[in-house]
Amino acid sequence: MKIYLDHSATTPVDKKVLEDMKPYFMKIYGNASSIHSFGQTALAGVDKARQQAADFLNCAPSEIIFTSGATESDNLAIKGVIKKLKQTGIKNPHIIVSLVEHDAILEPCAELEKEGAEISYLQVKKNGVVDLEKFKKLIKDNTVLVSIMWVNSEVGAIMPIREIGKIIKKLNEKRLNDWKKLRPKARGEKPQPIYFHTDATQALNFINCDVAWNYIDLLSLSAHKIYGPKGV
Structure with missing residues (x-):
């Protein structure tokens, strides 16, 4: 008997997930962008999924963008x-x-x-975790x-995401406050905030991914890592 030990790469679809999705394969198959009843019924399913994802991540449904996967x-x-930003x-x-x-x-x-663009590559310590001082x-x-x-998919190192988010938040606040202290004529353009993105593909099953609590602006995830369908 074969035993599958590569769940960090992908997972099978959970039976409950499959049962919930079956109607959308055979009965509720309308195009969710269509205005007719078939499409609107499918759209209701998309909206429900969007709300569930938003509740899980503690963000607004309008902030959820469905793609083909984490990549x-x-x-x-x-x-x-x-x-x-270049457009600005x-x-x-x-x-x-x-x-x-x-x-x-x-x-x-x-x-x-x-x-x-200028890219800086942050080194990690011997334990695979990024160095906050660096x-x-x-x-x-x-x-x-x-x-x-x-979470690193190769060695399992967990990065201090909330701490990084805090550092960025405090710096953004300091830059804005320093700008406000200047006389209006000396201010110039409002300081550009630093945005924080994390690929949380390997973290979803194990860590609190509340984007507000962790000071995250953008987060990527993939359903097939958490017993959901591929391609979402």
Whole structure:
């Protein structure tokens, strides 16, 4: 008898999940973007799933974006933030990522680096966890995004996500307060906050992923890691 021991890579669909999804394969199969009753019934199912995800993460349903998986979500988070900031006039955005990130983070960062972004790679300690003191030293005036995975899929190291979130939050508050203290004519542009993204794909089953409590701006996850369907 074969025994499966690779649940960190993917999991089977839970029987309860399968039962809940069966109607959408055979009966409620309308296009959720259609205005007819078949589509609207399917849309109600999508809205329900969106609300469930929002409740789990403690965010608004409007903040939930469904993609084909964590790789697309990571790319959307990294490239999306930088593209939007460039549209506002930021020319040399600085991004901080760890050296042990998944390729879904490292590869889009490499692409952005070719397009003019500055990337700093945060080292990890012997236990595989990022060094917070080194992290603080990497932050620059033009830092706009930090992306640190929550749990490493290879060695299981758990990153201090809430502590990193706190550091970023305090720095954002300090920059804003310092700006407000200046005379109106001397202020210039409002300081750009640093956004915090984490790939929480390996963390969902084991750690409190409340985005508000952990000071997270963007979070990527994948259903197939937690006994859900692939492609979500």
